[in-house]
Amino acid sequence: MFVCTTGGSGRRQLGGAERILTELIPAHARMGVEVIAATSDDEVGRALREAAVPWIGLSATSRIDLAYAREIRRLVREVKPDVVCAHLLSAAMHSRAALSMDRTPLVVTLHNSLWQYRDTAESLQQKAAIQSNITLDLAMRRLRPHATVAVSEFEAAELRDRGRVRNIHLIPNPLPATWPRPKFAGSGAPDRRPVVGYLGRLEKEKGADLLPEIASCLPDVAFKVAGAGSLPIDARPNLELxxxxAAAEFLQQIDCLLVPSRVESFGLSALEALSLGVPVVHTGAGGLAEVTRHATGTLAFRADLTPTALAGAVREAVGRVGSTVERTRMADWYAEEYAFDRCVTRWQSLYRSLL
Structure with a gap:
């Protein structure tokens, strides 16, 4: 049984974690695992229904939603799942409360580091709110023990070193189930204006607020910004929202992907770009450092979190594009290392180990 409130209580989003769920849950069903999904009625719920996954609309409406916890408990008693798998903080918190007196194996995946959010918070009020989540999360882990899945070495280290969490399983996020081979933008068009892309949620934590100033630093480069969120993006002559x-189609049309994140537990868009041989300029925040590690100096270019530094790295990335053979070789490595089927197998091995 999969439980997820996307984006937290009262806020909906479609980021990397949500995209992974829309593919991972149907994949388990195709491999003969009986699944049921209790998620928000949004893009995730719609995708699961379209994939014919048994689905129930269920999500938190507030930070502490006792009715949500009661419904999770009722559903567990009714369905009697072998394993409950909770994704993102709200579902994790409420599933622990719901199963406090139940021995059904529970797996929790936060898809982020709460400490990273706290460390990058801009105000004392924001830091205090996130610290309260950290304190509550650690307390609930002790009251209701469970297995934890970390999507990156970075997230696993944060949990282990800063939270003293045990029973951590590392299962990196995969590429989508259906993913194309590299097709390089601008092939055969040497005079083509370089195109830099951004693919992600339009939020300050993702560095989306820096995009207009970076575009101003590079007036001869076209910027295409893909995604949605709460942050308005100031207009620039060379910036298009x-x-x-569709991620693959978008990435195959750009010359470089810009990932200016302040907070990142993994970096799915960076992985997708590298698997298509597209250069990536990134900040190295959180999991970005390990996702891009294999391509450092070839397809991955790290810069400080300032518009000037990121603009300079974009210039370097666009100007140092390797040969088609080199880019294809790098893309193939990422396609194999982060293959979707490999991830599904790891998850199913974990479920079996809990029974």
Whole structure:
């Protein structure tokens, strides 16, 4: 049984974690695992229904939602799942409360580091709110022990070293189940204006507020910003907002992907770009450092979190594009290392080990 409130109580989003769920849950069903999903009625719920996954609309409406916890408990008693798998903080908190007196194996995946959010918070009030989540999360872990899945070495280290959490399983996020081979933008068009893309949620934690100033630093480069969120993006002559897009199609049309994140537990868009041989400029925040490690100096270029530094790294990335053979070789490595089927197998091995 999968439980997820996307984006937390009262806030909906479609980020990397949510995209992974829309593919991972149907994949388990195709492999003969009986699944049921209790998620928010949004893009995630719609995708699961379209994939014919048994689905129930269930999500938290506030930070502490006793009715949500009661419904999770009722559903567990009714369905009698072998394993409950909770994704993101709200579902994790409420699932622990719901199963406090139940021995059904529980797996929790936060898809982030709460400490990273706290460390990058701009105000004392924000830091205090996140610290309260950290304190509550650690207390609930002790009251209701469970297995924890970390999506990156970074997240695992944060939990282990800063939270003293045990029973951690590392299962990196995969590429999508259906993913194309590299197709390089601008092939055969040497005079083509370089195109730099951004693919992600339009939020300050993702560095989206820096995009207009970076575009101003590079007036001869076209910027395409794909995604949605709460942060308005100031207009620039060379910056275009394209909304939500099909990731593979978008990445194959750009010359470089910009990932200016302040907070990042993994970095799915960076992985997707590298698997298509697209250069990535990034901040190295959190899991970005390990996702891009294999391509450092070839397809991955790290910069400080300032518009000037990121703009300079974009110039370097666009100007140092390797040969098609080199880029294809790098793309193939990422396609194999982060293969979707490999991830599904790891998850199923974990479920079996808990029974």
């Amino acid at each position: 394209v909304g939500r897009v």
